[in-house]
Amino acid sequence: MTVPTRTELTRTGLTREGTPPQPPSGRAPVERRTSRRLGAWWIPWAFLAPALVLFVYFKFIPMGQAFVMSFQDVQPYLGNSWVGWDNYRALVATDEFLAAAGHTAIIAVAQTAGAVLVGFALALLLEGQARRLWFVRSAAFLPVVVPTAVIAELWRIIYHPTEDGLANSILGFFLIEPSQWINSPDTSLLSVILVGIWRDAPYDMIIIIAGLVGVDRSLYEASALDGAGWVRRIRYVTLPALRPALAILLTLAAIRAMRIFTEVYLLTNGGPNGSSEVLMTLIYRLGFERVELGVAAAGSVVLLLATIVLTLLVRSGVRKEES
C-alpha cells in the first residue's frame, strides 16, 4: 500500500494545515486502537451465543427441516420419501391456494392501511403530556396487550348475527340492515379486517406518537405563519418527519398481516365457504387436518419467500424515497 501524500491527507481531512507531515509508520496507532476496541474476536460472539444457540435450535434448524420436508412425502412414522417438486405442484394446482393468497393480500393491504390511518388519527388526537391524555392513551392501547384468543371471542360476541347483536345494534342505529358478519361469505373477510384494524391501530398509534415527539415544533409555527391550514401542516411537516417511523410500521405490519392466523382461525376458521381462508389457515389445515405435511411445508416455504420479497420491496421503496 502506498503512503498517502500530505496533500491527499489534507483533502480527506485526516490532517490539518500546519501540522507536520505524518511519518510513514503513521498507521500503527490506528491498528492499536482497533485491537484495543475489539479485544479478542470471540468476545462479542460469546455474548451473542445464548441467543444464537436458541435461534439455531428453535428457528433455523426447524426452518431448514421445513425446507427439506417441502420436497418430501412426509410420513413421520413410516419414513419420508423424496418427491421433488410434487408438493409445490400440488399446492399451486389447487384453487384454494390461489384464493388464500388473494385473501391474504387483501387483508395485508386493507388491514395495514386501515391500522396506520386510524393509528395516525389517534396519534394526532392523543399526542401531548397531559395526565388525561396518558389515561386515554393507555385505554386505547389495551387491545394490543389483550391475547388474540380473547379478542376473537369478544368479537364473536360483538358480531352476533341477530338484530340484537352488538355490531348490528350499532348498524340499526343508522338504519342499516343487520349483517351476518363472520357468518356470510360476503362479509367474513371484512369482519376479520375490522378486528385486525381495531387491534393494530393502537400499536401504530404509539409508534407514531414516538415519531411525532421528534417533529420540530418551530416548523409548525413557521408553516402556520405562512398560512398553511392543518391539512397542509400534516402533509408538508408531519408526514415527512414521520417517514422513518412509517417505514418501520409498514414493514412490520405487512409481515404480520402475511402471517395472520389466530384471529382468522378463531373467528371464521377460514369459512364460510373458504371466503376468509388465508395462507396460514390453509397451511394449518393441510398439515394438521389433512396430514399432508409435505404440502404444508411447501406452503410455508412459499409464504416465507413471499414475506422476504415483500420486506425487501418495502425497504427498497422507502430507501428510494429517502434518497
Place this chain on the structure above:
Amino acid sequence: MTAAAEVDQVPAQEQSLEIWQRKGPGSPSDLIGQELVREFTKKTGIPATMTSISDNFEIKLQQRAVQRNLPDIVINDTAQLGNMQSQGFLREIDPEQIDGSEDINERAWDGARSYFGGYYGVPMTAHTVALFNRKDWRENLGLSVPDDWESLVAMWRGYVEDDPTGTGEKVAGIAVPGTTERGYISWNTSTFFWSGGGEYFEETPEGYRSAVADDSAVAAATWIRDLACTEGVLQPGASSQDTTNTKETFQTGGAGSFLVAPYELPALVDSLGDDLEVIPPPPGPAGLVTLAEGNNVYLMAGSASESAQERFAEYVISPAGQKIGMAGHEDGNIVRLPVNSTVDMDGMRDPQEWETFQELYDNNGRYVPAVPNWTPFLTASANTLNALISDCSLDVRTEMEALDEVFTAELADQEVLAP
C-alpha cells in the same frame, strides 16, 4: 402398507404404559379415565399413566410420531382409525389373542376394522346420536312428539315463531355445530343426510364410487341447507360454531333441539332436568339411519410393552373395566354403550334414555364408510355443507357436483376408486 419397525420388548414384568385419551384435562371424563387406569394397575400390577388431551390431539400425536415415540395406548374415535392406520401408527390386532374379545358385540367390531380387512383397534365403547329436545317448549306449544320430518320441522318452526318460552325471547329450532373445524358440520348432519336418502359412496366389488351428486344425496343436502335458508330454524351464527358453542346454545335455552350422542346426557340432564327429553330422530324419506360412533383402544406401533398393551385392552373390555367407564349416574362416562354383551346396564343408570340410545344403536346405527381414510372426505363434505348453509344463493346440485369431483379424486388417491 408398510409396518413400523419391530421394537425390542421390555421383559413382561417391567412393562409399563403411557395412555392418551381425547378428553378435556381435569374434566369428569378425565377423572373416570384416571380411575380406570388406577384399577387396571391394581389388578395387573402394570404401571400406567393416563393423559387426557382435548386440544389438537391429532397434532400432538404427530409430534410424538416425529420423535418416533408414540404413546403405548391411544383411546380415540373409531373414525380416526384410517387416519392413524395409514400413517403406520397402529398395531394390527388378532382378536383371538385378546381375552374376552368373543363377548364384544359384532357391530362394535365394525368400527375397529380397516378397509384392508384387518383389525387395528379394540372396541371400547359405542354410541349413536338421538334428538335432545325441550319437552317444556314442545308442550307449551301443544305439539306431540314429531314422528316424521314434516312434524319435526313444524316443531322447530314453532320454536322460532310461536314463543315457546312465553317470554318473547327469540330462540332457534335446532342447534347444529356448523363449522368446518374437524369436519363438525358433516359429522353432525350425517344422520339427516343418510335418513334423507343421501349416500357418500356406492360400494361395488371393485371399490367405491362417489354418490354425493346422486339425486337422493342432493335432495338430502338440500333439506339440511333449507333448515338454514328457507325454514330459518338453525341457530344464528351456526356456520362458525363448534360443538362447545352449540352445546351452550342448547343448554342455555337458545335452541329447542340438539342432535348429539349420550356423552352429553349427564351434563344436559343436570342443567335442564325434567325440561329435557331424549327422543329418536323421526325417520326421513329413507327411513332412520343414525350415525354410530365409538372409541377404540388403539395399540400403538413401536411400543416396547406389547403384552401390557394387550392386558390393558383386555381390562377395558372386561365387565369390570366397562362398568368403571360407564360411570353410573355420574358425569364423565367414557363408556357410553358397553361393547361387552355380558354387561348389564340395569341398576347402573337411569334406564329410559340409555335404552333409547341402545335401541337406536342396535337398529339404526351406521358407522362412517370404511374407506382407507375417512378424514379427507369428512373435511371436504363439511366444507360443502358449511358453504351451503352460509350462502343461500349457492346451487346445491352444483356444489354437490364439485364435492363429487373431490370425492372421486380422493378415492383415486386412496386407491379404492371403482373403475
